[in-house]
Amino acid sequence: MPVEWDDKSHVFHLYNNRISYLxxxxxxxxxxxxxxxxxxxxxxxxxxxxxxxxAFSPTTEPSDPKFSLDTLPQEYPAFGxxxxxxxxxxxxxxxxxxxxxxVYNSHEIYQGxxxxxxxxxxxxxxxxxxxxxxxxxxxSKIGVGLNLHYTIYRDIDVITRSVSFEHLGGQEVEIHKCxxxxxxxxxxxxxxxxLQGTWARERHIERQPLIHGIQSISSAxxxxxxxHNPFVALLSKNADEDIGEVxxxxxxxxxxxxxxxxVDPFETARLSIGINPFDFIWLLKPGETFQxxxxxxxxxxxxxGGMSRTFHQLLRKRVCRGxxxxxxxxxxxxxxxxxxxxxxxxxxxxxxGSAKELGIELFVLDDGWFGHxxxxxxxxxxxxxxxxxxxxxxxxxAEYVQKKGxxxxxxxxxEMVSPDSDLYRKHPDWxxxxxxxxxxxxxxxxxxxxxxxxxxxxxxxxxxxxxxSAPISYVKWDxxxxxxxxxxxxxxxxxxxxxxxxYMLGLYRILEVLTGRFPDILFESCSGGGGRFDPGMLYxxxxxxxxxxxxxxxxxxxQYGTSLVYPAITMGAHVSDVPNHQxxxxxxxxxxxxxxxxxxxxxxxxxxxxxxxxxxIVMAQIGQYHKIKELVCFGDMxxxxxxxxxxxxxxxxxxxxxxxxxxxxxxxxxxxxxxIIRLKLRGLNPRKRYRMNAGKQEFFGDELMQIGLTIxxxxxxxxxxxxxxxxxxxx
Numbered sequence: 001m002p003v004e005w006d007d008k009s010h011v012f013h014l015y016n017n018r019i020s021y022l023x024x025x026x027x028x029x030x031x032x033x034x035x036x037x038x039x040x041x042x043x044x045x046x047x048x049x050x051x052x053x054x055a056f057s058p059t060t061e062p063s064d065p066k067f068s069l070d071t072l073p074q075e076y077p078a079f080g081x082x083x084x085x086x087x088x089x090x091x092x093x094x095x096x097x098x099x100x101x102x103v104y105n106s107h108e109i110y111q112g113x114x115x116x117x118x119x120x121x122x123x124x125x126x127x128x129x130x131x132x133x134x135x136x137x138x139x140s141k142i143g144v145g146l147n148l149h150y151t152i153y154r155d156i157d158v159i160t161r162s163v164s165f166e167h168l169g170g171q172e173v174e175i176h177k178c179x180x181x182x183x184x185x186x187x188x189x190x191x192x193x194x195l196q197g198t199w200a201r202e203r204h205i206e207r208q209p210l211i212h213g214i215q216s217i218s219s220a221x222x223x224x225x226x227x228h229n230p231f232v233a234l235l236s237k238n239a240d241e242d243i244g245e246v247x248x249x250x251x252x253x254x255x256x257x258x259x260x261x262x263v264d265p266f267e268t269a270r271l272s273i274g275i276n277p278f279d280f281i282w283l284l285k286p287g288e289t290f291q292x293x294x295x296x297x298x299x300x301x302x303x304x305g306g307m308s309r310t311f312h313q314l315l316r317k318r319v320c321r322g323x324x325x326x327x328x329x330x331x332x333x334x335x336x337x338x339x340x341x342x343x344x345x346x347x348x349x350x351x352x353g354s355a356k357e358l359g360i361e362l363f364v365l366d367d368g369w370f371g372h373x374x375x376x377x378x379x380x381x382x383x384x385x386x387x388x389x390x391x392x393x394x395x396x397x398a399e400y401v402q403k404k405g406x407x408x409x410x411x412x413x414x415e416m417v418s419p420d421s422d423l424y425r426k427h428p429d430w431x432x433x434x435x436x437x438x439x440x441x442x443x444x445x446x447x448x449x450x451x452x453x454x455x456x457x458x459x460x461x462x463x464x465x466x467x468x469s470a471p472i473s474y475v476k477w478d479x480x481x482x483x484x485x486x487x488x489x490x491x492x493x494x495x496x497x498x499x500x501x502x503y504m505l506g507l508y509r510i511l512e513v514l515t516g517r518f519p520d521i522l523f524e525s526c527s528g529g530g531g532r533f534d535p536g537m538l539y540x541x542x543x544x545x546x547x548x549x550x551x552x553x554x555x556x557x558x559q560y561g562t563s564l565v566y567p568a569i570t571m572g573a574h575v576s577d578v579p580n581h582q583x584x585x586x587x588x589x590x591x592x593x594x595x596x597x598x599x600x601x602x603x604x605x606x607x608x609x610x611x612x613x614x615x616x617i618v619m620a621q622i623g624q625y626h627k628i629k630e631l632v633c634f635g636d637m638x639x640x641x642x643x644x645x646x647x648x649x650x651x652x653x654x655x656x657x658x659x660x661x662x663x664x665x666x667x668x669x670x671x672x673x674x675x676i677i678r679l680k681l682r683g684l685n686p687r688k689r690y691r692m693n694a695g696k697q698e699f700f701g702d703e704l705m706q707i708g709l710t711i712x713x714x715x716x717x718x719x720x721x722x723x724x725x726x727x728x729x730x731x
Contacts, residue, residue: 003109003131014152029103031075033184058082073184086262088182093142094171102137102146113151120252120539121294122318143169157310162294167284175282179274181295188269195229200549202530203561216260218276222483224534231565232259241305248307253293254536255504281497312567320542324522329600336366338606354607356404359622363401364409377444380416381423394470409474414459416445434487442481450506451499452490479527511540543570550576552587552595556643569633573599587718589614593621594720601625628662638682654683663723667714678708690725
């Protein structure tokens with residue numbers, strides 16, 4: 001069994017064929033972290049820890065003067081009992097103190113993986129896929145049990161961690177901080193990598209050396225946010241795409257989070273991730289349990305590429321769910337940038353007719369179809385069809401789309417309400433707000449209070465009616481603002497700091513019900529583009545609108561950075577109009593297609609304004625996409641050239657059998673008298689012959705990976721190439 005307990009050494013060993021994770025119960029009480037990395041046999045686990053007296057590090061065990069929690073590498077550390085580093089948790093019992101002492105009590109090892117109640121999580125389909133460990137720690141003084149949950153997958157190099165607090169006593173306890181995982185590394189010679197950005201510039205890669213003190217990223221916006229993705233990694237100094245050690249951690253959560261690394265004076269590093277403790281308190285009453293979100297932990301000794309492909313496998317197969325998890329997604333056209341709010345039924349039908357001729361499979365009706373919504377100033381919450389725009393309703397338009405041989409999709413924004421709406425006039429207390437304070441609007445809207453059961457019930461029933469009113473195959477679920485005035489009229493004063501997390505629990509409950517009622521609808525999440533691109537949303541909706549920025553050049557960085565954690569099948573990418581509506585750049589239709597084809601291909605432009613030549617290119621590229629979509633959606637991705645390093649970008653997708661590959665190369669700005677570019681490929685079978693673009697040229701895999709593929713001299717800005725490789729028999 002891949003989870004072992006040695007009763008003599010008091011060591012836990014979680015392992016599969018490639019990785020190991022080791023912990024030790026020290027002095028019968030304290031849970032120490034020993035090792036996480038490449039698989040080891042561990043004959044002498046007791047020799048891993050060593051202790052040394054340190055000035056100003058308090059001793060905890062009188063029998064062992066060298067022992068101090070301040071220097072012990074721990075699994076889930078506290079503050080106040082000798083460890084001066086950042087704690088993983090902090091509780092406030094009835095006596096007002098914040099000191100706790102959880103000590104080892106028991107453990108359970110079992111096959112499989114249990115679900116997290118009310119929270120998204122990685123899962124198994126068969127018990128044999130994973131093994132799990134629950135370590136129970138108890139603080140008898142305050143009567144609280146602390147359960148540390150671990151799961152290791154047998155065929156995926158992933159360990160999941162979460163924590164549950166169980167109140168066993170008689171007095172209320174406040175939870176002020178509760179990280180989902182914490183881990184102490186034995187040295188701090190790492191680089192810190194995370195994904196930063198803002199609206200229209202999401203998930204740009206940022207890497208810097210660790211320094212003494214605390215480095216952190218977080219969101220307090222009520223969503224995982226455009227600014228920081230809930231993912232961090234520690235990299236060895238030599239780590240790149242192919243080599244070096246990488247420890248990546250991602251949080252399965254869509255709300256306020258925090259991730260930090262602390263380097264102490266003795267050059268050790270403490271990494272943690274979980275719910276943001278800022279403005280968070282949870283009141284735990286006797287008999288109640290609080291469950292943290294789950295953290296996904298990936299170790300790779302094959303650089304960032306190895307880490308990414310592990311995350312891709314896990315997210316694609318054991319976080320995403322539903323009938324579309326293993327399905328190719330339809331090529332869509334969204335009317336937003338073609339019409340914005342200014343549309344009617346006839347204009348939409350013109351788009352549908354032209355889209356069908358080009359080979360597009362799904363038409364998506366975006367914002368503006370309901371209430372009296374002719375701009376962004378009204379009607380969110382009034383989800384009734386605007387008959388002036390759509391005299392035959394959603395059903396009439398959807399049936400027209402179906403008769404054209406296409407599917408019909410719809411944009412909604414269920415979590416928001418406009419002050420100018422019948423819903424707000426009827427229920428002004430249904431939004432997040434603090435009584436007596438101004439209600440801060442953004443985009444002329446307020447956020448509905450999903451911590452309230454009545455609001456959640458209303459959303460479920462309202463959108464059940466909407467989704468059954470027409471033959472809908474796809475739903476784009478948007479959220480176009482972050483939270484301010486975070487308070488709930490339904491919660492007592494002592495529970496107000498629970499509002500943001502209760503909101504997420506309410507959202508997850510809504511999504512669980514609606515996706516369960518409508519299993520054949522493909523749901524795509526959106527939050528002003530990529531403001532809530534996280535594993536938590538992917539659990540309910542298997543793809544996310546990657547960014548509102550549809551410029552092909554900007555998308556190179558956005559999609560490249562996103563791919564560090566998320567597979568291409570989870571990304572929505574559209575070919576849009578030029579000049580681009582976000583940055584004003586003019587790029588050729590070919591490059592726009594090639595960028596969008598490296599994800600779930602879609603279009604968002606007035607295709608009736610395309611020239612005949614551009615339409616021919618679109619039709620040809622849709623044909624090409626049909627040839628490579630299995631590769632893009634289910635193959636292994638290899639990043640070849642970073643857009644953050646210069647004017648070139650390249651990536652490729654290889655099928656599981658290494659028989660086929662699709663290579664994308666992009667040139668942003670051409671340069672005169674430029675050097676010859678040899679693009680070294682990855683992931684191929686070195687001994688196999690590959691035929692390029694169905695022509696006569698053949699190359700061995702090792703030739704393509706070691707020598708490279710010569711890129712022709714390019715004289716134009718904004719150019720791209722798609723190179724197809726297919727394995728062939730040796731002559």
